[in-house]
Amino acid sequence: MAMVCLSDFEAYAKKYLPKIAWDYFAAGADDCNTRDENILAYKRIRFRPRMLRDVSMMDIRTKILGTEISFPVGIAPTGFHQLAWPDGEKSTARAAKAMNTCYIASTYSTCTLEEISTAAPGGFRWFQLYIHRNRAASQQLVQRAEALGFQGLVLTTDVPYTGKRRDDIRNGFRLPPHMKVKNLERDFEVCKMSLLDPSVTWNDIYWLRSLTHLPIIIKGILTKEDAELAVRHGVQGIIVSNHGGRQLDEGPATVDALIEVVEGVQGRAEVYLDGGIRKGSDVLKALALGAKCVFIGRPALWGLTYKGEEGLQDVLRILQDEFRLSMALAGCASVSEIGRHLVQFSKL
């Protein structure tokens, strides 16, 4: 089977993963409308490609918070990579480093932050944080990450409680006994997530700021009002995200929300996006609408499932080639030439 596009990796993962693991990765909340809309929304965006521009020298690099990456696609935080590949997040870290891009390691990794760091020393990584009821535990995680050289702190804001994912309930999903959420001190019941603190508010950004010198990136923002608040609370970056459609069903597709978030931010922070990226041209659309970079969640897991570190590199390389080709065919030779003029909304 030739691996030509990301759907090929999806088909592979669906075929070879245990059903319970596939279902967990694929899950959306409730009717999965938002999960699916994340993808469908891209179909309603049409390019306005420009011709006869010199695209012989393509430069697809960008910088996020000052660090250069090989192209504007990083790895979104997702949990439990050992469900996809025995080496888990260690493979993810190696693939991201090999492809010279950013990897956001999840609190709910099945490897420790230390293992991740050691697996790919010098890699460009951010750490994703949930604030727990036990604030000391969260503080310790932040400070461990900073000490290990993580370069950014990503605060997830859309999980005061876990979304209702029907298949996980039916399957009675829980981690197999030989896997652990190693970053947390004791075993951890996923479906309860009773450790998370639903009382977190904007003021906790100040608390986080007091713990670390790392830039703070806030993840899960979907409105211009919240974007405005994020900027006022001093975050450096915003990831427009609906948690892959796993939290509140029937919120907006991320690429639709991106437009109003960019409007709310007005250049005062960097804006990123995750959700629904399946082709290089999706990346181009997100950038045209104001994202500085996008992050992939499920496609990274499919790549890991296929061949671990190598499979994830395959996924990233395909996206890179597709992104470069889309740019060239749309008439852009470098990321700086991408702008709002490049897209319009389709009548359908």
Added chain:
Amino acid sequence: MAMVCLSDFEAYAKKYLPKIAWDYFAAGADDCNTRDENILAYKRIRFRPRMLRDVSMMDIRTKILGTEISFPVGIAPTGFHQLAWPDGEKSTARAAKAMNTCYIASTYSTCTLEEISTAAPGGFRWFQLYIHRNRAASQQLVQRAEALGFQGLVLTTDVPYTGKRRDDIRNGFRLPPHMKVKNLERDFEVCKMSLLDPSVTWNDIYWLRSLTHLPIIIKGILTKEDAELAVRHGVQGIIVSNHGGRQLDEGPATVDALIEVVEGVQGRAEVYLDGGIRKGSDVLKALALGAKCVFIGRPALWGLTYKGEEGLQDVLRILQDEFRLSMALAGCASVSEIGRHLVQFSKL
């Protein structure tokens, strides 16, 4: 089979009910477009969820016409509960009381109002009325209901004649011989409904008012013009309803009509809705658009079919949990925080 969401109860009912009963409950008028639109209309409404609000203490209670209920979902009036479960409306009344919510008992119950009252003494109930050609019979029903402690009178306005439900005609639907419409003095032919008075007008509200001290709630309103008339005739509440799509096919979905009814009422009466509620997030959307409470029809019947009183409690509990979770994920800790700002209409 795990009962995870309301569709599971629907599948159960479709599988285990006699076809003629399933068809009767499922029936819509003509092509069933309005029945189906009631559900589809929710898909076109998107949340604008807000993050980082303290949602650790969730309060989902509300009041309707001054009486507190545990969450803004009641039981809509539907007929013939014995088709679903041997104890019929007695089970419905018990479940509603156990869940501390409002049950609107139908004129066409297969138990008497007295049986319903005795089954769940002290429960919060309204009585749904059709005005019959024989006004004395209607008067007697109203006064019986008031005497029995029903706390509101719901006048159904959209059945001057019964809608054309093709499957009921094909099936020759009628109640099995051992069931009776016990509230009415003699046996009752459903498909004719020739007892109903098609000459009822707004003036009859004054007649009703003269019969009872109960608050009058009017059910079946779909336009702002009628909402305005209802207010002017002194009703306390309006249920936006198209009778589950069983009367005039190709009228508006109730959640679409809700918007103009709320506009017409301008706070001068409480506005409720029934039709198409299948998930907790549907409730949240209806409240965001101005409904004070919603009522469920078919899902209550599926719950009864599954396990009588207990099955209906399961249905209500699932809706309650889903509603609470949706609220939290949208950033609302109490019903008073829900408002129009929470939703937008999708491009599709």
Added chain:
Amino acid sequence: MAMVCLSDFEAYAKKYLPKIAWDYFAAGADDCNTRDENILAYKRIRFRPRMLRDVSMMDIRTKILGTEISFPVGIAPTGFHQLAWPDGEKSTARAAKAMNTCYIASTYSTCTLEEISTAAPGGFRWFQLYIHRNRAASQQLVQRAEALGFQGLVLTTDVPYTGKRRDDIRNGFRLPPHMKVKNLERDFEVCKMSLLDPSVTWNDIYWLRSLTHLPIIIKGILTKEDAELAVRHGVQGIIVSNHGGRQLDEGPATVDALIEVVEGVQGRAEVYLDGGIRKGSDVLKALALGAKCVFIGRPALWGLTYKGEEGLQDVLRILQDEFRLSMALAGCASVSEIGRHLVQFSKL
């Protein structure tokens, strides 16, 4: 099999008619988009039903060009009724008379005008005319019709050439040898229709006017510009029609075109419609948008196929019952209460 709605008759006809005849009646031009749009367009129109109006006395009668009919549905001109039932147009004429409505007999009938007249003496009929290259033949037809008591002359304007109906070409459709287009002097090759005159213009209305005292109704108008021209040329009625989608594919659905035609006419002529009527509520929508009456084509043929005169009466009676019920449920007790306020266009 119970015959509950018009689709039941369609299913019957599809099952029992010879394929070549079914295909001929069902045919649309090219991809059949307009044929199908005629029906789909009604789904995008939503009622705004009004409640608590006295609908105990329903009056569904109307008048067209001064003649009362029992309800606003007549029989559109379609060819070759013997393909559906041995007695052909004689049965059609009898059914229309029995139901007290208008029958527009087609030039391409398989019975003569005289046979039609004799079959149902005193029935309310119009005669549909194609203008032939041989003007004398057309003149003779018009004068025969007038002498036989036909009360209106319907000029079809959308067939300068026959539309491309793929199935008819594949089937090599032609009338069976024992059927004739009896109104024309010699045998007639349908698929060529080389007798029709494609040079007809608006001036020919004046020529027609010189031949007869009958009111002239023009059929096939789809734009406000042509509606304006029709009025200026003195026609008494306009049938908004796209020939059942059999002529120019991808023109407008008739109920969509109705709006602009009514706008163009501004009350200076009566406006009717054919195409896509399948339910009583479709009739109500067309009237709400300004049609005085609608005409059914294929459903009449399905009725004939089912049981000749009796089957067509069944079809008309179902439409009548559905129309009356829709009116009542929308809050109208008589045709004069139907108006533009009764409908809105759906978001989908």
Added chain:
Amino acid sequence: MAMVCLSDFEAYAKKYLPKIAWDYFAAGADDCNTRDENILAYKRIRFRPRMLRDVSMMDIRTKILGTEISFPVGIAPTGFHQLAWPDGEKSTARAAKAMNTCYIASTYSTCTLEEISTAAPGGFRWFQLYIHRNRAASQQLVQRAEALGFQGLVLTTDVPYTGKRRDDIRNGFRLPPHMKVKNLERDFEVCKMSLLDPSVTWNDIYWLRSLTHLPIIIKGILTKEDAELAVRHGVQGIIVSNHGGRQLDEGPATVDALIEVVEGVQGRAEVYLDGGIRKGSDVLKALALGAKCVFIGRPALWGLTYKGEEGLQDVLRILQDEFRLSMALAGCASVSEIGRHLVQFSKL
């Protein structure tokens, strides 16, 4: 099997072509959305047909850049006609000449320009050019074409790199060994196309102009900005094209882009279109929106596959008959009567 419409030829080709050849001709980039939108976009355009115009004498001829063709449909440049029929482009040239229309021969023909010229002497032909890295080779091609009597030079602008066509990658598509891209000096690897120069810009139009007296037509323009640039650089014609959806997926359908290109050009050059033409009425729509002529790609290949020169003539004749009929049914007797007033955009 009767060949009634273009879909019949498509079905034939799909059935009889080797899969690898069918896939190559059918291929679209990525998800093939633009390929499919090219066709779907026509469904959203509705005619506003006018009645009672004299359409007895139909004149469907037009002129492009001063040369008369029998109707406004020519043959778009597509590669490798020997994959469809042994005689390849020689058959194409003969069919185009027999039907008195324009054939745009592709650089990537499997016959030489000389063979094409000799096969149909005196035929009306344009030559389609890709600019290669080796400019001398391109210059030589242009000058050969001019010397052979080609009457226009079509510069393709949307292939700085080849689009990603998944099936071709999976199939490992390449020409069979016995076929050659004969116009180029040495064998040619299709999937690499590494000979094409991605550094071409608008200034190269001046270079082309210096090489030849032929009118220059620019192909691949999709925005009004580029249309304006084309006019300013002195081109005589613009072909609105997205390369049949084979280059940048999710650009606009050509008939949608046509509108803004016509707006940008403001009559200063002729505008043509290719992509999605499947029926005569599609041609009429494109002309109504401002195209002077359209070109067919895949349908020509299906015709060749069916019966070579003769099959392609069949395809053209069907389009001609359908176009003439659509014009007549829309009320236009000559191409000069076609205009913007003839179409509107559908609500769906």
